[in-house]
Amino acid sequence: MAYTTLPKLLNESETAAALGVKRQTLSVWRCLKRVPLPYVKLSNRAIRYREADVQKFLDARVVTPGATAAV
Numbered sequence: 001m002a003y004t005t006l007p008k009l010l011n012e013s014e015t016a017a018a019l020g021v022k023r024q025t026l027s028v029w030r031c032l033k034r035v036p037l038p039y040v041k042l043s044n045r046a047i048r049y050r051e052a053d054v055q056k057f058l059d060a061r062v063v064t065p066g067a068t069a070a071v
Helices: 012-017 025-034 051-059
Strands: 047-050
Touching: 012 025, 012 047, 012 051, 047 051
Parallel strands: none
Antiparallel strands: none
């Protein structure tokens, strides 16, 4: 995939703060593969999250009270 500009990468602390969770929670999510939040593994210790992926993750979880649920 070619980028005209590189996506903004967030470190684990920034991502955890944006999502309101602990860094350890992100680690559990990655390990268990239950939460569909893509990440970039630069090395064994360097994990980054694309800002756009974090935004999509949040957008997919918006709940509108009173809206009819899709079946």
